[in-house]
Amino acid sequence: MVKSSVECEVDYVISIEKVSKRYGRKKSLNKVSLHVKKGEVLGLLGPNGAGKSTLLSILATLTKPSGGEVVINGQRLKKAKKHIRSQIGYVPQDIALWEELTVKENMRLWSKMTGRSVSDDELKTLCKSVQLEGKWSEKVQNLSGGMKRKLNIAVALIHKPAILLMDEPTVGIDLQSKMEIGRYIQKLTREGKTVIYITHDLNEILGLCHRFAVLKEGEVQFIGTMEEARTATRQHSDEAVIYQLLHPAVQRGY
Numbered sequence: 001m002v003k004s005s006v007e008c009e010v011d012y013v014i015s016i017e018k019v020s021k022r023y024g025r026k027k028s029l030n031k032v033s034l035h036v037k038k039g040e041v042l043g044l045l046g047p048n049g050a051g052k053s054t055l056l057s058i059l060a061t062l063t064k065p066s067g068g069e070v071v072i073n074g075q076r077l078k079k080a081k082k083h084i085r086s087q088i089g090y091v092p093q094d095i096a097l098w099e100e101l102t103v104k105e106n107m108r109l110w111s112k113m114t115g116r117s118v119s120d121d122e123l124k125t126l127c128k129s130v131q132l133e134g135k136w137s138e139k140v141q142n143l144s145g146g147m148k149r150k151l152n153i154a155v156a157l158i159h160k161p162a163i164l165l166m167d168e169p170t171v172g173i174d175l176q177s178k179m180e181i182g183r184y185i186q187k188l189t190r191e192g193k194t195v196i197y198i199t200h201d202l203n204e205i206l207g208l209c210h211r212f213a214v215l216k217e218g219e220v221q222f223i224g225t226m227e228e229a230r231t232a233t234r235q236h237s238d239e240a241v242i243y244q245l246l247h248p249a250v251q252r253g254y
């Protein structure tokens with residue numbers, strides 16, 4: 001594995017140390033170690049079945065790891081699951097909304113589930129921040145795919161989490177919505193939020209992520225910046241860099 005040069009020098013908001021996950025005899029994650037800084041967007045990419053969603057689900061406290069240690073803001077996941085959950089906003093791959101309810105009703109229901117009292121004014125402001133201000137009283141079933149994705153992100157932010165875990169949040173949506181979501185994530189990181197972002201989109205890796213990690217068959221093949229990836233692979237085009245990191249024959253060289 002190629003490591004970023006900054007990995008030994010900074011305090012991390014998220015520390016993942018040798019985390020494994022087994023389903024029966026199958027290993028979905030094998031001793032994965034990753035560290036993420038405050039305000040950073042870490043991209044997570046890899047082929048289907050590489051273990052990306054499993055890793056995010058462990059960080060979101062929804063899946064129990066079979067081994068290893070996760071430390072979030074200095075707290076061990078094993079010991080402080082509830083506290084850690086309150087710091088995490090999780091945007092799942094599937095839209096987690098009630099179709100027959102309005103935007104307002106969805107936001108109110110999600111805010112109830114967070115256990116934090118949130119006023120309608122605050123929910124409206126959040127709605128506005130994802131460009132859904134005109135949709136407050138609209139049923140979710142009448143929203144476009146991109147609008148639903150934006151609302152899916154907004155509900156994950158209701159309890160003001162410090163960390164946002166996003167599982168392909170822009171899949172299948174138009175370019176403009178993608179760009180708006182990208183700009184919004186950049187704004188959140190400028191405010192100090194830390195993001196792990198699963199994507200298969202090279203443009204998102206380049207435009208949004210400070211560093212990226214490549215997972216393959218449950219193991220980290222690379223973590224670092226695109227510049228470090230270019231050096232490690234000795235490739236000049238970004239497409240060739242990613243291809244080489246994902247290609248098994250080439251990985252044996254690391």
Ligand SMILES: Nc1ncnc2c1ncn2[C@@H]1O[C@H](COP(=O)(O)OP(=O)(O)OP(=O)(O)O)[C@@H](O)[C@H]1O
Pocket residue numbers: 023028046047048049050051052053054055
């Ligand atoms: N609940 C489960 N029970 C059994 N096996 C599972 C379960 N969840 C995931 N797996 C297996 O773990 C492996 C990793 O799956 P995961 O969904 O984490 O991959 P992924 O990288 O997110 O894939 P994709 O890009 O297709 O979303 C796969 O082989 C999958 O079949």
